[in-house]
Amino acid sequence: MSGNPKLHYINGRGRMEPIRWLLAAAGVEFEESYLEKKEDLTKLQKNGSLLFQQVPMVEIDGMKLVQTRAIANYIAIKYNLYGKDLKERALIDMYVEGMFDLNELLMGYGYQPADKKDQHFTNMMDKTKNRYFPAFEKVLKDHGKDFLVGNQLSRADVQLLEIILMAEEFKPDILAKFPLLQSFKARISNIPTIKKFLQPGSQRKPPVREEEVPKVMKIFY
């Protein structure tokens, strides 16, 4: 046993990607075990590894953690990415929850049936441009520092960068009206651990391709 956290999920972004980002930002090396077919999931369910029969699951510090937020919370506190007190944590939580909502939309697009894709896309881009990015642009403006909360890197910054890059994959000029988000993106991308994660060969996963979707559906449904 290596002592590194071990991630159990499909070989793709989905609900595990924010966790990969957090571990990478914290400079923590991790291993991955990929579900390729339904039997891989069934095996984990049968051997009692999955508290609610679901992945993501992360083996860390002797625990088999499930539920994306529970895993992310644990990693964030352990590696000091959760603010310095209860009030900073409250701000981080608010921002991150908004980001999780947007992540659902962005991540979910690839899995929509063909006849729902257009409507999903429109809704997704509308929320990105009119609800979430304006909110974070304003936070950066009002707070006036390099980071979203307090004076140090937190999970909120990591998660925001992830969301920005995902949105840009759909619309490269999406940050056109958000100058502070542009400089935020440049700044956070240059943090050594994050810069490393953004390079080819890292454990960052690509967006799901249409051809892969049926295989994923077979594993979970």
Added chain:
Amino acid sequence: MSGKPRLTYLNGRGRMEPIRWLLAAAGVEFEEVYLETKEQYDKLIKDGFLLFEQVPLVEIDGMKMVQTRAILSYIAGKYNLYGKDLKERALIDMYVEGIADLMQMILMFPFSPPDAKEKNLDSIKERATNRYFPVFEKVLKQHGQDFLVGNKFSWADVQLMEAILAVEEKIPAVLSGFPKLQVFKTKMSNMPTIKKFLQPGSPRKPPPDAHYVETVLKVFKK
């Protein structure tokens, strides 16, 4: 200004109910503002009160907090309902997240089209009896303690209690295969702050009815 937390939401359970439960369990008095019209909601947005244009909104300790989980985490942390260390917190987080998934099904149920209601009710019953309740029955059986985590009352206990009662409203005999959960339910009901919350006249809201559904659709109409 009274210093009490102030909750802004519709006059019904929805996404605010777990927050009412947690504040009540912690013995914290709170005020409520009810959204009844689209105009009230639009005004909140225009006045910049809602970070992501959404309720629940809880004004607490000088903050305008939104996002249900952020609010619940803050309350749990503040009132010492979040375990004693990182590992207990991880357990509490896993349990409340699982329960939240079950509660999401109950939350959405009143909005299902009539022809899907029976199927959705079956799904709630299936998930409660095969996925979620067995987990908590096992947790309680294995450590033999009164509370889910660390032998101490926590957010996880409050959330489980709320879920048990919500599922029972739809499926009255749902706890029949879960003796430990039955004992748990009785114990929780007898805790002074929860007992008070379960009495008529408390801030606890009734199950959603047609009028509630109508108000939701009206207030949040695009």
